Amino acid sequence: MTQPTTSLWPAPRATAPVRATVTVPGSKSLTNRYIALAAVASEPSTIMNPLISRDTELMLAAITALGAAVDRSTPGQVTITPLPATASGTKPATASGTDAAAVDCGLAGTVMRFIPPLAAATGRKVRIDGDTQAYARPMDTMITALRGLGVDITPGAASLPFELHSPGGVRGGRVEIDASASSQFISGLLLAGCLFADGLTLVHTGESVPSRPHIDMTVETMRRAGIEVQATGDDTWTVAPGRPHGFTVTVEPDLSNAATFLAAAIVTGGQVCVPHWPAQTTQGGDAFRQLAADFGARVALADGTLCITGLESVAAIDADLSAVGELTPVTAAVAACAAGKSRLHGIGHLRGHETDRLAALSAELTKLGARVTEHADALTIHSPVTHGAAFETYHDHRMVMAAAVLGLCIDAVEVIDVGTVAKTMPEFTQLWAGMLAGER
Numbered sequence: 001m002t003q004p005t006t007s008l009w010p011a012p013r014a015t016a017p018v019r020a021t022v023t024v025p026g027s028k029s030l031t032n033r034y035i036a037l038a039a040v041a042s043e044p045s046t047i048m049n050p051l052i053s054r055d056t057e058l059m060l061a062a063i064t065a066l067g068a069a070v071d072r073s074t075p076g077q078v079t080i081t082p083l084p085a086t087a088s089g090t091k092p093a094t095a096s097g098t099d100a101a102a103v104d105c106g107l108a109g110t111v112m113r114f115i116p117p118l119a120a121a122t123g124r125k126v127r128i129d130g131d132t133q134a135y136a137r138p139m140d141t142m143i144t145a146l147r148g149l150g151v152d153i154t155p156g157a158a159s160l161p162f163e164l165h166s167p168g169g170v171r172g173g174r175v176e177i178d179a180s181a182s183s184q185f186i187s188g189l190l191l192a193g194c195l196f197a198d199g200l201t202l203v204h205t206g207e208s209v210p211s212r213p214h215i216d217m218t219v220e221t222m223r224r225a226g227i228e229v230q231a232t233g234d235d236t237w238t239v240a241p242g243r244p245h246g247f248t249v250t251v252e253p254d255l256s257n258a259a260t261f262l263a264a265a266i267v268t269g270g271q272v273c274v275p276h277w278p279a280q281t282t283q284g285g286d287a288f289r290q291l292a293a294d295f296g297a298r299v300a301l302a303d304g305t306l307c308i309t310g311l312e313s314v315a316a317i318d319a320d321l322s323a324v325g326e327l328t329p330v331t332a333a334v335a336a337c338a339a340g341k342s343r344l345h346g347i348g349h350l351r352g353h354e355t356d357r358l359a360a361l362s363a364e365l366t367k368l369g370a371r372v373t374e375h376a377d378a379l380t381i382h383s384p385v386t387h388g389a390a391f392e393t394y395h396d397h398r399m400v401m402a403a404a405v406l407g408l409c410i411d412a413v414e415v416i417d418v419g420t421v422a423k424t425m426p427e428f429t430q431l432w433a434g435m436l437a438g439e440r
């Protein structure tokens with residue numbers, strides 16, 4: 001499978017406090033949920049301000065392979081004609097339904113966890129593949145759940161790639177899973193649940209689930225689309241069968257990606273503002289406001305614009321990031337620009353993200369002169385980075401973003417494979433340059 005292009009990027013050093021306003025593109029998590037929901041709807045839907053990036057392109061291609069149609073003729077929006085309907089869900093997109101459709105998940109967790117249950121519901125034979133690095137991401141929970149729902153999955157795999165087939169769709173009913181490795185197992189099954197003939201009752205039986213806000217996001221977007229979904233306690237969800245109406249929705253800015261730019265204000269003692277910050281949101285990235293305050297920055301949200309103002313020094317922090325693991329690389333980068341000892345914990349599940357992020361951060365921060373201890377589910381950053389080096393990014397967009405923040409604090413950070421940032425932000429280096437040029 002194709003990987004992003006290799007390239008080397010000298011991360012710019014801040015010569016003065018950064019002062020800028022940055023308009024951040026749409027949220028990956030919301031865009032890919034809306035695409036999945038548009039595919040299961042009974043009528044066309046329009047998504048305004050969608051994120052256009054590798055992960056969302058892969059999601060659009062995936063639903064197209066399953067029989068939906070995507071119209072991108074109007075800039076800044078996509079209109080999706082859903083999967084074809086049958087009484088019990090969807091029908092095969094080909095007349096015979098015998099040819100396998102092909103889905104490429106790339107390295108996108110949302111595609112690899114949201115598409116398989118949806119694909120099973122179409123009744124088609126579907127081959128699900130991805131980047132070689134995606135083969136290491138946890139999939140066993142989803143594969144076991146689908147097998148329990150009667151879906152045939154070959155070979156006897158516990159990870160990508162595999163082929164699935166459930167002629168006649170999926171009956172549904174009660175499923176028990178252990179989603180402690182990723183909230184996306186819950187989100188993926190819930191999003192497809194309305195296509196199952198009997199709907200779905202999903203019970204999480206394992207330890208705590210990471211990234212809770214992403215489950216809230218799934219439930220809220222489903223309800224807004226008109227799907228009946230009930231949450232009972234912390235671990236049980238019920239989805240009623242039946243396809244929702246079409247919808248029109250505008251995607252919020254990606255707050256986790258916004259955190260990278262806000263971090264620039266913290267580490268340079270400048271000010272960065274992000275407009276269109278939602279007053280209420282299920283995006284975990286909203287938690288960066290609190291993290292910024294913990295780092296000692298001033299935080300002001302007024303008239304829908306969030307401004308972070310960094311002060312002279314950056315405070316060390318102790319933060320539980322279990323709910324917002326995707327903020328870890330950038331938070332670690334800010335912490336590694338601070339003088340004191342920081343501890344980031346509750347992040348063991350990040351070993352199953354794009355790369356083992358604990359190992360990756362530990363290795364690269366150490367390379368830049370920081371003293372770091374890697375624990376099973378935590379990182380302790382004892383002392384800050386001191387010098388630049390070639391920074392490996394491991395096909396992880398957020399390692400590129402972390403490197404960019406570090407590059408502001410120390411000379412000569414050179415980012416290997418900067419193009420990998422296109423997973424969620426193809427325009428990252430341009431936006432970064434614009435921010436450093438003080439664009440407002």
Ligand SMILES: O=C(O)C1=C[C@@H](OP(=O)(O)O)[C@@H](O)[C@H](O)C1
Binds near residue numbers: 349
């Ligand atoms: O559902 C989603 O959109 C996501 C859920 C989270 O995954 P995990 O629960 O695997 O951490 C998050 O880290 C990821 O970036 C996006």
Ligand SMILES: C=C(OP(=O)(O)O)C(=O)O
Binds near residue numbers: 107325353398424
């Ligand atoms: C974990 C992440 O992505 P994915 O959706 O691929 O899991 C992330 O973006 O930080």
